[in-house]
Amino acid sequence: MAKKSTETTDRPKERAFLVGVEIRSEEHLLSLEDSLEELSLLADTAGLVVVGEATQRLDRPYANTYIGSGKVEEIKALVEDCLAEVVIFDNELSPRHLRELEKEFGTAVRIIDRTALILDIFALHANTREGALQVELAQYEYRLPRLTRAWTHLARQAGGGGGRSGSVGGVGLRGPGETQLEVDRREIGRRISNLKSELEKIRAHRSRYRANRRRSQIPVIALVGYTNAGKSTLLNRLSNAGVYVADQLFATLDPTTRRVELPGGQVVLFTDTVGFIQKLPTQLIAAFRATLEEIAEADLVLHIVDITHVNALAQWNAVQLTLKEIGADQIPALTVLNKIDRLPDPQAAMQVLQNFPDALAISALKGQGIDELLALVQKRLYEELLPISVRIPYTEGQLISLFHESGQVERIEHQRGSVMIDGSIPGRYITRYMPFIHSGDLEPEEE
Structure with a gap:
């Protein structure tokens, strides 16, 4: 057709x-x-x-x-x-x-x-050095196998760093400038290597930051969702974050973290992350590994869904696939059906809740359902105990002690070099035990 x-x-x-x-x-x-x-x-x-x-x-x-x-x-x-x-x-x-x-x-x-096209849009919206490096790496890895004389049309102006150096139609992809695009494959390969090295330093810095954050015992809630689902609007509603909001795809790219007080007085961190989309380029997932690890190490995931979209369920599935790809599909999650204020009958949202696991309906723009959302977050993090089976090395004595102090031990078995524990722990600690998850019955290690 x-x-x-x-x-x-x-x-x-x-x-x-x-x-x-x-x-x-x-x-x-x-x-x-x-x-x-x-x-x-x-x-x-x-x-x-x-x-x-x-x-x-x-x-x-x-x-x-x-x-x-x-x-x-x-x-x-x-x-x-x-x-x-x-x-x-x-x-x-x-x-x-x-x-x-x-x-x-x-x-x-x-x-x-x-x-x-998606790489071009990401380059447009990368406003930090880290974001610009991530996009540039993704662009180079995409271009390298496609490097021909025909690609010189992509390099009429210097760009990168999120500045708009022309459109797709005029420049092709925003990012590296003319001299960079005309170098041979070896020069591009060298640039890719340098970018990966710089991003690895950023990744290591983020890892140290997350380690310090874990020691502070402040839970982290990651906001994820299809692009334009309303994550930034929700973060602004919760914390007056002042994050840029627009009714367009990928309006924000760089992650933003803000402190929010729950109804019980506990302080948590909400992190707004890059929006997902179907057919998200693998180059972007790889380049944004350091950023996406913020999701993989969160204590709770809020999956924001635009309930007014005709393909809401398909978009939910697309995000779930990406979460699985980055190893974040096992983290406790809530589905948040957003934009009920745009429905002719807001009560209609209640009828589709059953299509999504652990879901509630809100309007981030109007504030509807926000109190209920925060109360549920508090319940998941501080009041509910989640079942878990783990094999913890004796070198991780703090985790063993934490399980006894804050959780409920149903069965314990000491083995050579590790201890097997079957029981329940508060939701806010679940990610600490993720590396030691044990599936199946508690059985002794083979000698």
């Missing part, structure tokens, strides 16, 4: 044509049409205007151009009619696909994919 937009008015923005492909053998969180609609929102966030789109369903991608030759010719005609300057594929293109498509469409039209 293909169609041409009725958009004909000249605009200063670059004109983009979208291509969505559904591979029947692959699993899809969103339908082809819904995924393409999301791609349109991404394009708008990147400063492009969408002037047309085309879709195709295939059993498998074509070896050369990903889509069939007939579809290529059809899109070329539509692109010419729409005066489009950039074609964006909703699927990640291999280096070969990219090269062949660039040959087909010629130098007047640029070809990029969803991954390149």
Whole structure:
């Protein structure tokens, strides 16, 4: 299926044509049409205007151009009619696909994919040195296998560090400047190595910071969710954090942590993290490892969901997949259905609560349900005991003592070098014991 937009008015923005492909053998969180609609929102966030789109369903991608030759010719005609300057594929293109498509469409039209578009948006919103380094690393790792003479169009201006050095249509990807993009593979490889080294230092610093935080025994609650679900709005509501909020994808990128007092007087830390999205580029997950570890080591995860979105459940599943990928799927979690103030009937949110585990409904913007949310957070962290089975080395004597002092020991078995404990502990301590989780019955170690 293909169609041409009725958009004909000249605009200063670059004109983009979208291509969505559904591979029947692959699993899809969103339908082809819904995924393409999301791609349109991404394009708008990147400063492009969408002037047309085309879709195709295939059993498998074509070896050369990903889509069939007939579809290529059809899109070329539509692109010419729409005066489009950039074609964006909703699927990640291999280096070969990219090269062949660039040959087909010629130098007047640029070809990029969803991954390149998301990297561009992240570069736009990276406002700290750490964020800029993470995005630059992800960009280089994406570009390296695709490095050809055709990529020189990406380097008309110097950029990086979150500044807007042109749009996808004009520059391709924000980030490294012209001289960096024209160096050979060895120079890019060296830059990747340097970036990884710098980010490893940041990761080590974060690790030391988290260790100090754990010693202070202040619980950490990570706010996670699909992009534009309302995490930053919720953090502002809870703490007057002043985090930038906008009705667009990836409005904020760099993590923000604020102290919040619970109803019982206990102080906790809420951390707002980067928004997730389906098909989140693996390069970004790897580059943002230090940031995402903030989630993996949280004491409680609040999964924020935009209840007004038609694909709310699919978005919830997309975030769950990413949490599993970063090793945060075992952390105690609450699902928070946000934006009930936008529903014609706010009570309708109650009917869908059963579709989500451990869920409650709120409006972060209007403050509805916030008191109930904080009370539930307090209950999970301080009042509920969670069952757990662990094998703790004797070298971790503090954890063994903590279990006896704050938890309930149901069964204990001393072994050579470690102790097996079956019992329950307060939710705020669960992440401390995660490295020592033992699955199955308590059995003695083999001699």
